[in-house]
Amino acid sequence: SQSIQTVDGELTAELQTINGQINNDIDNAADITGSAEGQQQIVLAFVDRRGNVRAQLKDVEDDGSIDLEDQTIPTPATGASEFAEGTITAHFISPGRDDNFGDGELPNGQTGLSGLQNFINQNVTSGNLNADQVRERIVAETTDETASDDLMITQSFRYAESQTTIDSVYPENAEAAGVNPVATGETIVVAGSTNIRPDDNSITLELFNQDDESIQISSTDMWENDGQWSATLDTSDLEPGTYVVESDDSTN
Numbered sequence: 001s002q003s004i005q006t007v008d009g010e011l012t013a014e015l016q017t018i019n020g021q022i023n024n025d026i027d028n029a030a031d032i033t034g035s036a037e038g039q040q041q042i043v044l045a046f047v048d049r050r051g052n053v054r055a056q057l058k059d060v061e062d063d064g065s066i067d068l069e070d071q072t073i074p075t076p077a078t079g080a081s082e083f084a085e086g087t088i089t090a091h092f093i094s095p096g097r098d099d100n101f102g103d104g105e106l107p108n109g110q111t112g113l114s115g116l117q118n119f120i121n122q123n124v125t126s127g128n129l130n131a132d133q134v135r136e137r138i139v140a141e142t143t144d145e146t147a148s149d150d151l152m153i154t155q156s157f158r159y160a161e162s163q164t165t166i167d168s169v170y171p172e173n174a175e176a177a178g179v180n181p182v183a184t185g186e187t188i189v190v191a192g193s194t195n196i197r198p199d200d201n202s203i204t205l206e207l208f209n210q211d212d213e214s215i216q217i218s219s220t221d222m223w224e225n226d227g228q229w230s231a232t233l234d235t236s237d238l239e240p241g242t243y244v245v246e247s248d249d250s251t252n
Contacts (some may be wrong), residue, residue: 010037011151013044013066013092019227021195022073023162024082026251029072029197034153036094037064043093043116045138048083048159051131052076055120057113058092073159077121088159089135093142096149102141103148116142164194164203164229164249172232184235188245191230196249198223205231208244215243 013034015022022030036042045055054077060066076083093116095101100111106119124137142150170180172187182188190205202221206214216233223229233245 011094011153013153015090015155016225017157018197018225019193019195021158021160023195024159026162027197029070032066032068032071034066035064036060039094041113043113045091045120046088047131047134048088049086049131050084051129051134052078052080052083053125053134055117057117078125083159085160087156090155092153094151101150102145106141162196162251164247166190166192166247184238184240186235188233188235189230190245193227194229195227203229204248206246207233210242
């Protein structure tokens with residue numbers, strides 16, 4: 001005999017952005033975490049500020065968890081070569097207890113996950129709609145449909161070129177905003193922000209003297225999803241004077 005456990009639909013999902021962004025040149029990808037109990041897959045639809053859209057199916061583990069690494073941001077189904085830079089909305093969509101979307105049949109005559117994916121990639125894209133209209137049409141056929149118990153989570157992020165900045169320089173034991181003097185012999189802390197992913201990438205600091213000679217290099221590949229990074233430089237062998245510090249993430 002077999003035992004089958006049924007559960008009410010629940011949905012949590014999130015793209016793991018860095019500083020609220022996904023860069024389109026170095027990484028162009030993000031991990032996805034969450035849960036969709038009772039489901040084997042969910043639909044993930046991206047919509048950019050110009051109304052470009054693409055829907056994909058994303059797998060759910062047997063225990064209902066979503067744990068997907070290095071998920072590439074796709075190209076739009078509208079024929080554009082890439083999504084426009086700026087704000088993109090990601091819509092995670094799961095059917096309710098009936099395993100169908102909306103009233104059970106989509107305008108393309110199809111049902112289920114693949115039916116919604118095809119509806120978004122083929123029917124919605126053919127309407128020459130703006131971004132708000134695209135989102136409204138997706139919602140109208142799913143969560144806003146009469147008697148629907150579909151579930152949707154919407155997340156906004158900024159899609160942009162990779163960027164790494166230096167925001168502060170200060171002595172290790174005296175954190176302060178901006179660029180601050182550091183006494184010879186003290187450790188310099190350089191802090192900033194980035195939108196590139198840690199572990200897969202690194203940020204390198206290089207210290208130059210007034211003759212534009214490189215005299216010290218340091219790097220880090222550890223920062224959290226808020227994109228705030230820091231690294232240190234040793235001044236014990238430096239003469240008093242003015243120095244320039246630069247950051248490099250391979251593109252900036």
